[in-house]
Structure formats: structure tokens, C-alpha cells
Amino acid sequence: MRRRLQLSPKSTTASLLLSVAMVAPATAAAIEVVAVSDLATRADDAPVTFVVHDAALPDGLRPRISTDVGRVTSVVSAGGVSQVTWQPPTEFSGGTVSFRARFKGRDNAKIDTSFILNVPASPLLPIPVIASPAVAAPDTTTVRLQWRAPPSGQVDNNRAFAISTSLGTVSAVTVDAEGVASATWTRPTTVTQPKMALVTVVDRADSRRRGKLELPVQVARSTSFEVPPDAEVSIQIGDESFGPTRASPAGTVAFDLHLDPRVSQGHLTGRTPLGNPVEQVVAMPDPPTPVLHFAPVPHPGASGPGAAPMPIALAVWVPDVASPAAPSVGSADGDENLLQTKKTSAKLGASRKEAPVVRVESAS
The missing domain is CATH 2.60.40 (Immunoglobulin-like)
Known part of the structure; x- marks a missing residue:
């Protein structure tokens, strides 16, 4: 007994x-x-x-x-x-x-x-989601997602997760005998601008246990810039470099670029035919926009009219236009939690004048 x-x-x-x-x-x-x-x-x-x-x-x-x-x-x-x-x-x-x-x-x-x-670990400890590759390049159609959630008291290989994305689609989640979960993200065929995809993972047995992944989705585009005539220049965009390419006699140079949602500016460097240095900071086309994504979470049973709060899992990404390659990221997790980032504050059911216009990317 x-x-x-x-x-x-x-x-x-x-x-x-x-x-x-x-x-x-x-x-x-x-x-x-x-x-x-x-x-x-x-x-x-x-x-x-x-x-x-x-x-x-x-x-x-x-x-x-x-x-x-x-x-x-x-x-x-x-x-x-x-x-x-x-x-x-x-x-x-x-x-x-x-x-x-x-x-x-x-x-x-x-x-x-x-x-x-x-x-069990604290549910405030985020679930670490890893993407392979870490960036969806223009020629990348699928990305493998993996995570091993912090201990929850459940048997590792019996755990189940709800997964969602603000852009593209995700497959069903599988969990192996070691407790490693995996899923596949698939790129949408209609992406014509660089965007940040937010992938969220929620433990089905305990919706407080959550994870978020920011997946940059790049696009390829030929982009022209004005430089001194016949100058030979290269352009640096984030971690990638393109060129050198010689400008036309009219002073136009074009590159086949990989546009990235984290990068709003590029750095042109080179020399003119006379050997004079060329150094310009140029704006990227289609500047990145904020992304707001509500992750689906299990709803609790109501114990009376209006007695049970609706669980909310909210993820947001806000580009930092002041830094060419350093995105600013914020998230909100919890029941009716206040979302705070460097550039936005929002709460369901409330109006905040200082909140910027945010474009909502619905899950595909």
C-alpha cells in the first residue's frame, strides 16, 4: 500500500x-x-x-x-x-x-x-529550435527543424508538440526514442520579397512550454546602383559579398543579389579607373517589415462564463533599420501577456498609440 x-x-x-x-x-x-x-x-x-x-x-x-x-x-x-x-x-x-x-x-x-x-524544468525555459540550413537561401525549398525540449516530467519520446509558421508550411512533428523532435518547413512558391518566417513550437501537454525560431527567407533579384562611370565595385550585404562588377560608362552597376529580411542596407566599395576609392552605403529594395504571429495553443476547459482565460502565444519580429545586419527581436508568451520590443507594444483587447502598424503574416 x-x-x-x-x-x-x-x-x-x-x-x-x-x-x-x-x-x-x-x-x-x-x-x-x-x-x-x-x-x-x-x-x-x-x-x-x-x-x-x-x-x-x-x-x-x-x-x-x-x-x-x-x-x-x-x-x-x-x-x-x-x-x-x-x-x-x-x-x-x-x-x-x-x-x-x-x-x-x-x-x-x-x-x-x-x-x-x-x-521538470521551468516552463519559462524556451524550447530551442534549430534550423538546418539556418537561412532559407533563394534556392532552398525545405528546411529541417529539430529540437529537444527541456525536461517536463513526461517521458521524452511520448511528448507531443503543436507547430506553426507565419510563412510557408510545416510538416507533422515526429519524436524519436531519444526525445529529439523534428519537422520540415517548406518554402512557399509565391515569395517575391525577403521575409522573416516565425516558427513556433508549443508543448501540447503544457502550453507554457514554448519555443520560437526566426528563419530568414531570402529572394534573388537583380539590383542596380549608381556609381562613378566605369568603376569596378563589390557590394557587401550582411555576411555575403557580390562582385566585383564593372559599372557602365553611364555609371550604373547591377548585381544578382540575395536579399535578406535582416539587412536593410548594403556597402559598395571599389575604385574608379583613375584609382580613386568608391565607398557608398546603399538602401536595399523592399525593406523588411515587422512580422506578428499567433501560435496555436491548447485551450483550457471553461469552468464558468468568462472564468477560463484563453491561452495566448505570440511571437513577433521587428527589423532594426538602424543596423544593416542586426535584427531586433521580441516575443510574448503567456496568458494575455504584454508584448514589448524595442519598437512595439501591444496587448490583446487594448489600444496603444505608440504601437506601429504591424503586418500580420497568417500561417499557411
Whole structure:
């Protein structure tokens, strides 16, 4: 018969009941983790509290519990269960931790066993989404997306995610045995201007656990600039360089460029036929525009008229026109959260005069 012990009243963390039977050596008893406090609402550097039970543990006997990860600060036993307070190491972000338990059993035999604690990470820790390639060049039609979400208390390969994009399409998500999730982004055939695609990932079991990827979608275009006649010049756009190309006698030079949504300016350099230097900062055609994308998240069941808030996951990208290759990015996550970036402030149901006009890119 399993007993349950409530967490200490002074603990402000949420309680997540687990049914995890830990296998110990045949000569030792099996320790069961009954409950563990979630890192979700845990303050910085606050301890984690969990409860363990062992049928062989005599009532009132306090076992010696230790770990090589962080330190155990207290063990309180009552009625065959023990409440353990564990201090994680600095910057601990969740995961599997092994503990050792030693005590004398009911038959006075020495018991030395171990158990594993799967500590969920804070849902505020973003899901890191990686794109391969990192930039959708003009000739790129598909991009592979991969991520391994921070620990949530779920079995890794049983996790499910909702994925969406502000531009193009995304395939269904697959999760392998190691817990690595993947999907494929496909470029739309109608893109004629450089754009930033926002890809969002939301844990279906806990919509607070989210991730966002900014995928620059480039386009190829022949672009002309005015320079001194017959000058031989190159142009630098972000990390890419094009040229050198000789200008016409009329002073026009053209390049087949890869226009990037993160880059609003280019840098022309070269020399005239007389050897004089040419150096110009030129504006790119079709300057980038902000992107706002609402990610689909599971809606909670209503508990009464207007009682259940609608979960909102909002991602935004705002180009930094003051810097040729340094985009400014902001995001908002949470229920009715205020979106704040360098250039925009917005909240659902509210009007802000300082908010700029934002073009919404709907998911394809």
C-alpha cells in the first residue's frame, strides 16, 4: 500500500504526483518517488522538495539520502515516507538526478539502494529550435527543424508538440526514442520579397512550454546602383559579398543579389579607373517589415462564463533599420501577456498609440 505525504505548507511550488517505481538491486528494497515539486514556480536558487516511500523503511526512521548533483539539505520522515529537501546546483535547468538512500530495514538489515528523480524544468525555459540550413537561401525549398525540449516530467519520446509558421508550411512533428523532435518547413512558391518566417513550437501537454525560431527567407533579384562611370565595385550585404562588377560608362552597376529580411542596407566599395576609392552605403529594395504571429495553443476547459482565460502565444519580429545586419527581436508568451520590443507594444483587447502598424503574416 502506497502512502502519500503532502508537501510542506511553506513550499510555494506546485506539486506533481508521479507513479515511478524505481528498480533497485535484488538485495535491496525499491524506493518509490511519490511527489516532486515542479521547477515551474520555483524561485531562483530555491530548493526542490520531493517525497519518497519504501515499504522496508521503519516508521519514524530517517534514511541517509545523498547525491553527487547539488546537495540534500534535510530529510523528514513520518509513517514510512520521507520528505527530502534538495538544493540543485547553480543554473540547474531540470533533468534526471540520481540519489543514494541508506538505512536499516525492518529486519535490521542494512539497505543501500538508489533511485532517480526526473525534475521538470521551468516552463519559462524556451524550447530551442534549430534550423538546418539556418537561412532559407533563394534556392532552398525545405528546411529541417529539430529540437529537444527541456525536461517536463513526461517521458521524452511520448511528448507531443503543436507547430506553426507565419510563412510557408510545416510538416507533422515526429519524436524519436531519444526525445529529439523534428519537422520540415517548406518554402512557399509565391515569395517575391525577403521575409522573416516565425516558427513556433508549443508543448501540447503544457502550453507554457514554448519555443520560437526566426528563419530568414531570402529572394534573388537583380539590383542596380549608381556609381562613378566605369568603376569596378563589390557590394557587401550582411555576411555575403557580390562582385566585383564593372559599372557602365553611364555609371550604373547591377548585381544578382540575395536579399535578406535582416539587412536593410548594403556597402559598395571599389575604385574608379583613375584609382580613386568608391565607398557608398546603399538602401536595399523592399525593406523588411515587422512580422506578428499567433501560435496555436491548447485551450483550457471553461469552468464558468468568462472564468477560463484563453491561452495566448505570440511571437513577433521587428527589423532594426538602424543596423544593416542586426535584427531586433521580441516575443510574448503567456496568458494575455504584454508584448514589448524595442519598437512595439501591444496587448490583446487594448489600444496603444505608440504601437506601429504591424503586418500580420497568417500561417499557411
